[in-house]
Amino acid sequence: MKINVLNYNNGKGVIGMKQKVILVCTECLSRNYSITKNKRLNVERLELNKYCKKCGKHTLHKESK
Numbered sequence: 308m309k310i311n312v313l314n315y316n317n318g319k320g321v322i323g324m325k326q327k328v329i330l331v332c333t334e335c336l337s338r339n340y341s342i343t344k345n346k347r348l349n350v351e352r353l354e355l356n357k358y359c360k361k362c363g364k365h366t367l368h369k370e371s372k
């Protein structure tokens with residue numbers, strides 16, 4: 308599939324290769340963040356240290372589907 312890179316984030320709609328993912332706290336399993344990731348650039352699963360309101364601290368968040 309050929310992708311025109313210039314069409315990303317042009318404010319006129321979403322191109323097919325973007326994927327919405329939820330980041331889940333690994334300690335309390337709260338779904339704290341939703342992000343959009345580019346499938347082509349981010350193949351592996353994300354693991355990010357983010358603040359969790361429920362835990363009251365920064366915890367490791369992993370993507371969920």
Ligand SMILES: [Zn+2]
Pocket residue numbers: 332333334335336337359360361362363366
């Ligand atoms: Zn948590």
